Amino acid sequence: MAKYDITQIKGVIPALLTFFDGQENLDDACTRDMLDFMMEKGADGFYLTGSTGACFTMTMEERMHVVETVINHVNGRKPIIVHVGDIGTKKSIELAKQAEKAGADAISSVPPFYWRFSKDDIFHYYKDISESVSIPMVVYNIVLAGIMDRDLICRIASLENVRGLKYTARDHDEMGYLKEILGKDFMIYSGCDEMGFSGLCSGADGLIGSFYNVIPDVYKGIEAAVKASDIKKGMRLQKMADEFIFACLKYDFPSVLHNVMCWRGLSAGHTRRPFRNYADSELDGLKKELAAIREKYGAEELADFHF
Numbered sequence: 137m138a139k140y141d142i143t144q145i146k147g148v149i150p151a152l153l154t155f156f157d158g159q160e161n162l163d164d165a166c167t168r169d170m171l172d173f174m175m176e177k178g179a180d181g182f183y184l185t186g187s188t189g190a191c192f193t194m195t196m197e198e199r200m201h202v203v204e205t206v207i208n209h210v211n212g213r214k215p216i217i218v219h220v221g222d223i224g225t226k227k228s229i230e231l232a233k234q235a236e237k238a239g240a241d242a243i244s245s246v247p248p249f250y251w252r253f254s255k256d257d258i259f260h261y262y263k264d265i266s267e268s269v270s271i272p273m274v275v276y277n278i279v280l281a282g283i284m285d286r287d288l289i290c291r292i293a294s295l296e297n298v299r300g301l302k303y304t305a306r307d308h309d310e311m312g313y314l315k316e317i318l319g320k321d322f323m324i325y326s327g328c329d330e331m332g333f334s335g336l337c338s339g340a341d342g343l344i345g346s347f348y349n350v351i352p353d354v355y356k357g358i359e360a361a362v363k364a365s366d367i368k369k370g371m372r373l374q375k376m377a378d379e380f381i382f383a384c385l386k387y388d389f390p391s392v393l394h395n396v397m398c399w400r401g402l403s404a405g406h407t408r409r410p411f412r413n414y415a416d417s418e419l420d421g422l423k424k425e426l427a428a429i430r431e432k433y434g435a436e437e438l439a440d441f442h443f
């Protein structure tokens with residue numbers, strides 16, 4: 137049973153990586169360790185089996201297994217949003233129903249992709265999925281993908297069970313506008329980690345993204361700075377986070393995140409093909425760059441990384 141109302145789902149929410157073992161099988165023990173680490177560092181909830189979680193490389197059963205493993209382990213301590221997106225509505229409905237049954241607090245989905253679906257097709261995709269369950273739906277709009285415009289988002293947002301939007305973009309005027317017109321109880325999550333500070337300043341209720349797997353604590357600092365109207369501190373932390381992110385993004389994503397998490401003293405598993413796994417020795421340059429960022433900012437937040 138869902139435990140949290142959508143309006144309680146806020147703060148820093150990792151779009152959870154999926155942790156595989158060396159043979160590309162799901163690694164449940166590793167997943168539990170990673171959840172513990174993130175909760176210790178302040179994660180306010182989890183967004184499962186999204187693109188950071190390599191969902192489109194997984195079978196339906198595997199996606200459901202991750203959902204069950206995470207929900208059982210988190211055990212109501214934090215809210216859980218499950219990404220159920222797929223190109224087939226029927227498959228997404230199946231995933232949505234399982235998520236609800238497993239105890240998820242909300243579902244989410246990217247719009248159907250690959251083929252050029254009409255606006256009506258996309259509207260009906262969200263309608264059919266959101267009406268198949270009683271937990272709320274968070275629409276996921278990656279602005280750069282150019283699939284949904286403002287009118288379509290507002291049309292989808294008028295559906296009864298659609299209660300939030302994950303908005304991934306590098307500018308926030310549109311996001312702020314949507315928050316304004318959709319109202320305070322319609323939750324908006326900023327999805328671009330490089331823009332976390334800006335997102336919160338522009339009215340986002342929370343942050344959902346991939347780097348919160350690795351440095352959730354840095355973003356808790358950003359969130360606290362915004363709450364305290366400490367612009368200087370918020371900007372400094374975001375600048376540091378940006379340099380950290382840009383350094384990592386010179387390598388294949390999300391593969392590299394598994395290695396970077398290991399440098400925090402964790403055993404962060406593997407990704408699966410076609411994503412590649414890096415040998416640590418291939419990442420000496422990245423270690424040097426991240427160490428230099430730590431030095432430049434005198435960053436206590438990065439103190440426990442072994443670079």
Ligand code: MN9
Nearest residue numbers: 151327328329330344345346347
């Ligand atoms: O979930 C992620 N966006 C995409 C949101 O994967 C498209 C972000 O967290 C990015 O990975 C991050 C790095 O660019 O901002």
